[in-house]
Amino acid sequence: MEDPRLSADHDLEQARAALDRGEMHHAADHLAGAIAHAPTLPETHELLSRLAARADGGLELFPVGQHAFVGTVVARAHLLAAAGRPEDGLPLLAAASGHTPGMDWAGVPWVSEPSLGARMDPDMLARMVMRLCTAIGDPAPEAGREALQPYLTVVRHAVAAHPAHHLLLGAGSALARRVGDAAIAVDWATRGVRVRPSKLGEIWLGYAYRSAGRLPEALDALRRAVTHDPDDLSVYADIAGTLAAQGLLDEALEWIDRALARDPDFDCAVHTGHRLRFRSDGDVEHLVRLADFQRYHPDDTHEHTDLAECCQDVPWLGRVPSAPDASPDPRRRFPVASRPPAPRPSVAYPTVARAAVARPSAAAVQRLQRVAHPVWPHPPAAYDAAVGLLLVEPQELLGLLAHPPATPDTEVGRALAAHDPARWTRCVYVWACLGLLHHGADEPWSGSRRRRLLVELAAGGTDAITEAALFALVTYAWVEPAARADVADVVARALADVVTTASAQSADIAWSVAQLALATPGLAPQARELAAAVIRADEEGSTTATIPRQRSRRPGRRLLPHPLLGGRLWGWLTGRVTRSRR
Incomplete structure (x- = not known):
């Protein structure tokens, strides 16, 4: 993997030789390896077409089980598209992107065809996009955003075909803001709430406004989400974080206290509360109590980074400080x-x-x-x-x-x-x-x-x-x-x-x-x-x-x-x- 192109070329050479000998399974293994190294290499897709033509479509050569190799999954997706079933192939590519978001798994022509978005079931596409969003981070790393653009293209085409599908609009908004398109995120989330007001829709809208830097509007949307479901304490923590971003720490902590009054052990509120209190007064005891909470509550709803964020670059809490002269006495x-x-x-x-x-x-x-x-x-x-x-x-x-x-x-x-x-x-x-x-x-x-x-x-x-x-x-x-x-x-x-x-x-x-x-x-x-x-x-x-x-x-x-x-x-x-x- 030190040189993906050389590795892909080596696998392609082995695949051609196996194909010439009629060893289809051997050729398929090497093709999967080539795709894993260089997923958009034209030579790989040309050889994949040859293999499919000689093996009745080739799907049986690329089985997808519980622990399938990512190259096998992607190769099967391309064969499904070649067989006229791109809507079945796209979820496989999305699974590969969730596994390694920085790889350009979907950067192929058939994914960008307008007909793909139109023919996909919007409910299934929305669920696929939500799973992808969960895997790629919020926001997605800058270096990997280009590789995720093809999925946003599919959603654009699907929204054009299904302009009133609120779930698709919301999921598409979540993907758009993760890849840096805040304007589209706000537009789609606004349309989704307009079609069907809901807690989830308002949360998507609040996050979209927040990514666009429109914090007062983000707060309004998140507060509306609370009215839909006062028991969803994660929204209270989101509101507190948004208020803190505006420097309104006292109001932020009021929302945290409201959440903790309902559930003193709710992890999002505990983590956010300790982080904000440390930010407010700099007392390390808040972080110590957060570390204690993490130790006694290992099964939180999701991974939290509040403690690491507070300790980052702080001398001794997160790093070794430098000193001009701290050499030990040789007589020590x-x-x-x-x-x-x-x-x-x-x-x-x-x-x-x-x-x-x-x-x-x-x-x-x-x-x-x-x-x-x-x-x-x-x-x-x-x-x-x-x-x-x-x-x-x-x-x-x-x-x-x-x-x-x-x-x-x-x-x-x-x-x-x-x-x-x-x-x-x-x-x-x-x-x-x-x-x-x-x-x-x-x-x-x-x-x-x-x-x-x-x-x-x-x-x-x-x-x-x-x-x-x-x-x-x-x-x-x-x-x-x-x-x-x-x-x-x-x-x-x-x-x-x-x-x-x-x-x-x-x-x-x-x-x-x-x-x-x-x-x-x-x-x-x-x-x-x-x-x-x-x-x-x-x-x-x-x-x-x-x-x-x-x-x-x-x-x-x-x-x-x-x-x-x-x-x-x-x-x-x-x-x-x-x-x-x-």
């Missing part, structure tokens, strides 16, 4: 990974110098390189992604911290090596620490080896390893409510220490530790105020910025007035322009 001492006696708060665990930590094995390096990445959807997703590091022993994870490997030969690895090699090293620290969370998971958290190792790493210096260990602790607090009070205390103490430590290196990471603190579930208000002040001072860029004073646990240490030093934008990696300075 690492905790011993072997299982110690039952821990007590007063016991100091043995440590070893960094130089004494053995280098990790090649297998450990490969496992870490497979999972390490500078971005993740949200902290629970990062925790889940690190489960593969359960196969790397704790001592080797410590070895990865002491001796971080080179960037992998992957697209992301090459980009990091070229533009920001220090970020890769920080990725190694982050994922090695996340890996420690998965060892001894059956041990109670308070006395566990994984907690002891991470707390020692967090307290063993003031550098990127400190941040990585703190992030692992914060991540565990997201996925395990019983650990939240303990982790919040550890993070609060780390924040106070880094702010009150008068060294340039600790000042460099104070902003990052403050971001970690704001990502910590259950953080005390005083610590949250301190973290916010650190970040505010950094953003203001003024050495006179005021940070709330904390009582230092170390006599003689003065409070730093301003922990500055910014980081680089990283749109080159994420593909988007960031607003934050890190």
Whole structure:
């Protein structure tokens, strides 16, 4: 599949040879392969016609079962069209497009014939279009929209033949807005509601107006949908989202509260509500509660992306932030990974110098390189992604911290090596620490080896390893409510220490530790105020910025007035322009 045309040519060569030998089934297999690689290649369709002529239409050579190969499905669709049954072939093409929307399965002349739309049963076409809409996304990805245009052409012809079919008009509107034709979407949805007012028709119209940027009219339509069916709480969430797009958060949350009053566990309202409340006040507790809801309600009505959207590009919630200088002290001492006696708060665990930590094995390096990445959807997703590091022993994870490997030969690895090699090293620290969370998971958290190792790493210096260990602790607090009070205390103490430590290196990471603190579930208000002040001072860029004073646990240490030093934008990696300075 690296070169579809070469692959298709190879399959065509094999199909011709099989056809010459009279091996029809062998030829059909290769033709299906050629169509899967290059569905509109003229040579493929010419050979398909030859095969059909020699095999009584060829349909029996391309059976469609429960797990049919996509090339077989598409080939059968073309043979049905050649046999005068294009209305039977089109649903097969639509099924292929639902499977891989970016492929040009329907870009063939018979699909665009005006007679096809006229001869299709409008009810069946409407249902086919609705299934396709469900599969292609809303909106469809920009790169794949051209491949979906033939279906919109069929709907145009069908609407011309059946101008008063409300279901076809509504389904066609849904397809039109997904492929970027908002004007047609509004026109068809308006006509559909005019023919038969209904909840579904008003929803289609509301979405069409919203895609056209006509938000007040979208709200009017969605409110009318509620009058048709006050019990459909998904419409309440849609109204709230539309109001939020206009900046009307208070009114949006009123609709969310109305939905939650009817059903406190209705997933769309819960997800939208937490997202909007986080947008309103920036309190991470809304996202933590959303993550808890997702964990306890795995069977939602559909996939939600609210948590990932809120965490996207937020330091530590969705990515590793950059830092100007966060290299570990070469004298840093690492905790011993072997299982110690039952821990007590007063016991100091043995440590070893960094130089004494053995280098990790090649297998450990490969496992870490497979999972390490500078971005993740949200902290629970990062925790889940690190489960593969359960196969790397704790001592080797410590070895990865002491001796971080080179960037992998992957697209992301090459980009990091070229533009920001220090970020890769920080990725190694982050994922090695996340890996420690998965060892001894059956041990109670308070006395566990994984907690002891991470707390020692967090307290063993003031550098990127400190941040990585703190992030692992914060991540565990997201996925395990019983650990939240303990982790919040550890993070609060780390924040106070880094702010009150008068060294340039600790000042460099104070902003990052403050971001970690704001990502910590259950953080005390005083610590949250301190973290916010650190970040505010950094953003203001003024050495006179005021940070709330904390009582230092170390006599003689003065409070730093301003922990500055910014980081680089990283749109080159994420593909988007960031607003934050890190």
